[in-house]
Amino acid sequence: MTSHTTAQVLRYTAFSSDPAGGNPAGVVLDARGLDDAAMLALAAEIGYSETAFLTAAPEHAGGTPGRVFDARYFSPKAEVPFCGHATVATAVALAERIGPGDLLFHTPAGPVPVSVTDDGTGAPQATLTSVEPQVTDVEDADVAEALAALGWQAAELDPALPPRIANAGARHLVLAAAGRARLADLDYDFERLARLMRRLDLTTLQLVWRESETVFHVRDPFPVGGVVEDPATGAAAAAFGAYLRELGAITADARLTLHQGHDLGRPSTLTVDVRAGDPRIRVSGTAVPLP
Template sequence: MTTDVLRYTAFTTRPDGGNPAGIVLDASALSDGDMLKIAADLGYSESAFLTPPPAGGDQGERVYTLRFFSPKAEVSFCGHATVATAVALAERHGTGDYLFHTPAGEVPVTVDHADGALRATLTSVAPHVKDVRESDLAEALAALDWPAADLDPALPPRIAFAGNDHLVLAAATRERLADLAYDFDRLAALMHRLDLTTIQLVYRTGEFTFDVRDPFPVGGVVEDPATGAAAAAFGAYARELGLVGEESVLTLHQGDDLGRPGVLTVTLRAGDPRVRVSGSAVSLD
């Protein structure tokens, strides 16, 4: 069986930036094992697989079931692969609105033109934020080899959800964020126990701007270059803690430390708990 696999990179307009993802536009004939093997062979942090929408749900030519696989397992939600998939579909079927049924819930995406490129905006499922236990925080810091004194007290640790869980840890200095050398197996074990998808490491560079990094050992990847799901979770975190107003636009810079710069735009709207994450994507084929 031959399966057409597209390769795109999201949250950038450059092939050497952002986060690459594999995309299969018709995965109807693939088993879970087939999808996992494709994702593992590609080696990207996630790959996306499209099939027709489930019976009894929303139907239409722009409605799909969308699943995500890392090289090690299925993931309930992946922002960069969603953006990449939406842009790939828009190149073939036109800009406008798409709807994806994901394991995390329904995720609407709008694709339009911005600055000469296609740009996708996804709307997250309803987010929430919760405390992290002191013992779990201590274990995370030990695995990262981060002294507690290196955390920014203005951005306290929390677990944030917008499709899956991410532990948000804020560095007090840019140098702390840049120095990332962690115990892969130890951090992965903690993340499996807490059902975390990434660790969202952040450094605030301005009122609405942040540098971020995302270790992703549970996916078999040391670091994710640009993480839309974590960006959505972080938007919920920033609003919940009053770091920004209810009506705000945040800019997250990710991938610079890996040599794959990407930009993620996070939009918060008053009266709507969901978080919007926008970015461009380009083909690598």
């Protein structure tokens, strides 16, 4: 069994072309020989919200040989079924080594195609296509508990964007603030929110404020991963695109811009594409190595 201390770890930030922005992710391109305990220990040692671990998939796994991988994602506390920012970071890291083009990641949530393009500006862009999403109602009592943990009032929510649980590979509770100031002021009860999230099997809360028809500001508390807040959350972005479509809050074909991380000093930009006739959601962003 390979020791986690000998595994080669790359560090990238996703959803920013500036190393000072985006969401850092650990990337292990060859995780052969690492068992679950070793991957979790390495993710905890790295300390980022997630680290991705790849192994080459069997030839019969579909896609182009040499560009198909089994992917797993670990936070410092636990494995998560899917992570968007670590997927983008990993896809760019791969593309820098084997060239841009199409990749296929077999994740615990299902198969996730990723396409990487490079226009020569030094910040390759990756576009992931989510698994088929689901949007479900959430109990009023659970919303009330989430608001209590956040220190928010029900009157501070946007009635046009009601609470829902959205899943495009991982489950997220979507709560929409009525004003930017409410979103900017985030100081929550870490343990109380973590207890609720574990009970509801949530990966993050997707807290949003709508600036315009297609522009949103978002924040993602992640206490179940041992992290106060994620500065860019691709899985939640995909889930949010599905949520807006389910509500009829966007046009059938829509391109959304999500701004995240600004309140943390790590600005990130996520592009979300919702297409008529295709239930899956596409999330795009750049990624660059960390020094």
